Amino acid sequence: MEATTKQFRKRNAILTCLRGTMLHPSAEMVYEMLQETNPDISLATVYRNLALFRSQGLIQSLGTVNGSERFDADTHPHVHFVCTECGAVMDLPQVEPPLSLGAAAEESTGCQVQGCQLTFTGLCGSCKSKMKEETS
Amino acid sequence: MEATTKQFRKRNAILTCLRGTMLHPSAEMVYEMLQETNPDISLATVYRNLALFRSQGLIQSLGTVNGSERFDADTHPHVHFVCTECGAVMDLPQVEPPLSLGAAAEESTGCQVQGCQLTFTGLCGSCKSKMKEETS
DNA sequence: AGATAAATGAGAATAATTATTATTTATTTT
DNA sequence: AAAATAAATAATAATTATTCTCATTTATCT
Numbered sequence: 473m474e475a476t477t478k479q480f481r482k483r484n485a486i487l488t489c490l491r492g493t494m495l496h497p498s499a500e501m502v503y504e505m506l507q508e509t510n511p512d513i514s515l516a517t518v519y520r521n522l523a524l525f526r527s528q529g530l531i532q533s534l535g536t537v538n539g540s541e542r543f544d545a546d547t548h549p550h551v552h553f554v555c556t557e558c559g560a561v562m563d564l565p566q567v568e569p570p571l572s573l574g575a576a577a578e579e580s581t582g583c584q585v586q587g588c589q590l591t592f593t594g595l596c597g598s599c600k601s602k603m604k605e606e607t608s
Numbered sequence: 609m610e611a612t613t614k615q616f617r618k619r620n621a622i623l624t625c626l627r628g629t630m631l632h633p634s635a636e637m638v639y640e641m642l643q644e645t646n647p648d649i650s651l652a653t654v655y656r657n658l659a660l661f662r663s664q665g666l667i668q669s670l671g672t673v674n675g676s677e678r679f680d681a682d683t684h685p686h687v688h689f690v691c692t693e694c695g696a697v698m699d700l701p702q703v704e705p706p707l708s709l710g711a712a713a714e715e716s717t718g719c720q721v722q723g724c725q726l727t728f729t730g731l732c733g734s735c736k737s738k739m740k741e742e743t744s
Numbered sequence: 745a746g747a748t749a750a751a752t753g754a755g756a757a758t759a760a761t762t763a764t765t766a767t768t769t770a771t772t773t774t
Numbered sequence: 775a776a777a778a779t780a781a782a783t784a785a786t787a788a789t790t791a792t793t794c795t796c797a798t799t800t801a802t803c804t
Contacts, residue, residue, distance in 0.1 A: 479801060482752075499792080514753045519792065521751095535671045539761080540791065551709070553719055566716035570706045570726070573687070577728050580702035583689055586730035590706070592713050594722035615770060618783075635761080650784045655761065657782095675760065675792085 485510045486521045490531060491545040496552070496561035498540035534589070537561060549588060555596035557603075564592065621646045622657045626667060627681040632688070632697035634676035670725070673697060685724060691732035693739075700728065 489505055490497070497505065503518045522543055525531040534542045534552060538559045544552075551567040554560070567590075574585040595603065625641055626633070633641065639654045658679055661667040670678045670688060674695045680688075687703040690696070703726075710721040731739065 479751080512753090516754075516793085517752055523793090536791095551713070553713060553717065553721075555719070556722070562717075564713050564717065567709045567713050570709075573703045573706075573726075574728055577687070577689060577700050577703050581689065581698075581700065582733040582736070583691070583728075584731040584736050585689075585728045586692070588726070588728050590709075590724070590726045592710055592719075592721045592724050595720040597718040600718070600720050615782080648784090652762085652785075653783055659762090672760095677760085 482510065482513050482517060483521050483524075485513065486518055487525060487530065487545070490522075490525075490543060494562065496534055496542045496544050498537075498542055500540060502543075532587075534561060534591075551590045551592070553592045553594070553596070555599055556593050557595055557599035560596050562596070567592075618646065618649050618653060619657050619660075621649065622654055623661060623666065623681070626658075626661075626679060630698065632670055632678045632680050634673075634678055636676065638679075668723075670697060670727075687726045687728070689728045689730070689732070691735055692729050693731055693735035696732050698732070703728075 485506060486502060489502055493505065495501065499515070499518050499522055502522070503513070503515045506513050506518070522531065526533060526543075529547065531543050531545050532547050534544050536542070537554055542561050546563075549569040549571055551564040551569050553562050553564050569588060569590055571588060574588055577583065578585050621642060622638060625638055629641065631637065635651070635654050635658055638658070639649070639651045642649050642654070658667065662669060662679075665683065667679050667681050668683050670680050672678070673690055678697050682699075685705040685707055687700040687705055689698050689700050705724060705726055707724060710724055713719060714721050
């Protein structure tokens, strides 16, 4: 038990970090968040384990925002919003992912659909406010 | 007229190339496609002008596939499919983009929605076939 | 305990993209 | 039309995110 836990201490810290945030962070962001509690984890280990988790289906990639790949520990189908101003990525739990469209896609193209990603882009609440201030 | 045309000869070649393909190419792919007709265009010029076109709203980015950003000269809302095996990006004109969901997103979050991107991932027809062969 | 295997740290290597600078090309001014 | 100014480009250096390498640590198995 104790030994087993210790073996994956860093690995678990990375997964726990990702599961405990709503920021949909990049590898670098995970690394920085871990500095407080686990300053002995290297950036390479973060990258390595994120790749591992993804290959295991434990996490998903949301694509890149401003050049950096963003990750999500929630692998259930759900919709995202990306702020083009500040790069924030957030869930839109109020919006239903249109999974039914996947079947239509398969029928019409002969592709085999495995995943679906719906992302809205625009200005988040706080960036929208800032824009108004600057104008007024 | 003549002079004006000449001034933007390379710029136009890049936009024309993107408008004339269904491949949703990367900057590198555009560069390679242009080699036949415009071997004197440098890769930097391709990058520079793609960034310009995007800032002007003439083209859109579809995000990165296998590390490279892909572009689309069709800025109307439409759905895409990305093959996780070969990296092909194709339109799914049969699938209606769920634009109405954008309003719901705005109401529930206070964000200002400006764009919407729906992408299905999986195996394209030809990669699906190859998989079957290997299994049989 | 000794041998084997897995995980990690540190930094080098890679690949995509962006920035810099000199040069070419076009436009405007005189 | 010549000179001056501005824009676009080529070539390449610089940057940034990510991956790879390898020596070292740490754990597991015998």
